[in-house]
Amino acid sequence: MQKIDKSILSEVIHKRPDISYKGNYGRILIIAGSTHFGGAALMSARAAVNTGAGLVTVATVSEKFTAINVDIPEAMTIDYRQENDLRDAISKNNVIVIGPGLGSSETTFHLIKTIIKNIDEQIIIMDASALTVVSEKNINLKTIKNLILTPHQGEWQRLSGLKIPDQTTKNNLEKINSLAPNSLLIVKKHLSEIYYQEKIYQLISGNPGMATGGMGDTLTGIIAGFVGQFGYSLKSVSAALYLHSHIADKIYQKDYVVLPTKLASKIPETMQEFACSQN
Numbered sequence: 001m002q003k004i005d006k007s008i009l010s011e012v013i014h015k016r017p018d019i020s021y022k023g024n025y026g027r028i029l030i031i032a033g034s035t036h037f038g039g040a041a042l043m044s045a046r047a048a049v050n051t052g053a054g055l056v057t058v059a060t061v062s063e064k065f066t067a068i069n070v071d072i073p074e075a076m077t078i079d080y081r082q083e084n085d086l087r088d089a090i091s092k093n094n095v096i097v098i099g100p101g102l103g104s105s106e107t108t109f110h111l112i113k114t115i116i117k118n119i120d121e122q123i124i125i126m127d128a129s130a131l132t133v134v135s136e137k138n139i140n141l142k143t144i145k146n147l148i149l150t151p152h153q154g155e156w157q158r159l160s161g162l163k164i165p166d167q168t169t170k171n172n173l174e175k176i177n178s179l180a181p182n183s184l185l186i187v188k189k190h191l192s193e194i195y196y197q198e199k200i201y202q203l204i205s206g207n208p209g210m211a212t213g214g215m216g217d218t219l220t221g222i223i224a225g226f227v228g229q230f231g232y233s234l235k236s237v238s239a240a241l242y243l244h245s246h247i248a249d250k251i252y253q254k255d256y257v258v259l260p261t262k263l264a265s266k267i268p269e270t271m272q273e274f275a276c277s278q279n
């Protein structure tokens with residue numbers, strides 16, 4: 001099992017070429033939020049915008065548009081219940097996040113089916129309620145080419161059938177290889193693990209101040225921003241995870257709890273620090 005250390009950040013985060021525009025830095029669609037979980041959509045979108053994603057669209061319930069537009073004017077909004085708008089957005093974006101704050105409803109089931117039917121080469125990141133519904137409805141993930149799954153241990157238990165004490169690296173690898181071979185799996189916990197084909201990477205940073213609602217939603221947005229700019233790879237995802245816990249560890253030196261909104265606000269300056277440290 002390989003450990004992820006700081007060097008991954010300067011390996012992955014590039015200085016931006018002068019001749020470039022927003023279309024070069026990823027088009028991200030975040031399908032998230034519902035009546036009771038508006039914050040999850042906001043936190044994912046804020047994190048994606050702050051990593052430098054070129055264009056971010058949030059597909060959510062229309063009652064949350066104002067909150068998103070006020071808090072994140074950089075992001076666009078569409079209503080995920082408008083089938084044509086959603087299909088159009090799926091085809092125009094190259095990274096699609098589904099799950100944060102959707103709730104485990106028939107709507108979520110329908111949204112997952114719509115994605116599976118309408119994608120081509122897009123990178124799909126499944127988190128939170130999407131993972132719960134995939135488990136409940138036994139949805140086949142094998143047809144998705146570029147898939148990233150980000151369960152916490154409870155979600156991974158539902159998805160894999162492995163009880164938390166049985167979530168050993170050997171068992172996790174075996175399960176992901178049968179559920180969705182070639183996908184990237186992140187099992188989130190203290191010292192999170194990443195599984196990709198036969199490789200296993202482990203984070204050696206992070207702290208209990210991160211145990212607060214919205215911390216995973218923020219990670220999902222960071223991962224989306226990274227794969228949108230730096231490509232779908234084990235390295236991009238490892239760097240996203242490292243950046244998340246690296247900023248969290250800095251905040252935790254002074255703060256009792258690591259607020260996801262505070263973490264997100266420090267993403268641009270931290271990325272620039274590592275981009276500038278390249279030779």
Ligand SMILES: NC(=O)C1=CN([C@@H]2O[C@H](COP(=O)(O)OP(=O)(O)OC[C@H]3O[C@@H](n4cnc5c(N)ncnc54)[C@H](OP(=O)(O)O)[C@@H]3O)[C@@H](O)[C@H]2O)[C@@H](O)CC1
Nearest residue numbers: 037038039040100101102103128129152153154155213214
């Ligand atoms: N502000 C917002 O809008 C926010 C919205 N959110 C949205 O809420 C939705 C539900 O997501 P969720 O993760 O809160 O709950 P759920 O799917 O029921 O899973 C919990 C179950 O798993 C178990 N469990 C075991 N290990 C665990 C672990 N390491 N970490 C966590 N749980 C662990 C746990 O065990 P227990 O605590 O009961 O012992 C329980 O049985 C989802 O859409 C999400 O995006 C949140 O992001 C928060 C901020």
Ligand SMILES: Nc1ncnc2c1ncn2[C@@H]1O[C@H](COP(=O)(O)OP(=O)(O)O)[C@@H](O)[C@H]1O
Nearest residue numbers: 152188189190206207208211213214215216217
């Ligand atoms: N004790 C801890 N040590 C290190 N990281 C933690 C700890 N508790 C939580 N985290 C991290 O915080 C995030 C929590 O994700 P998740 O449970 O999906 O949050 P939410 O759904 O509320 O946004 C994960 O990245 C996890 O690794």
Ligand SMILES: [Mg+2]
Nearest residue numbers: 128152216217
């Ligand atoms: Mg979560």
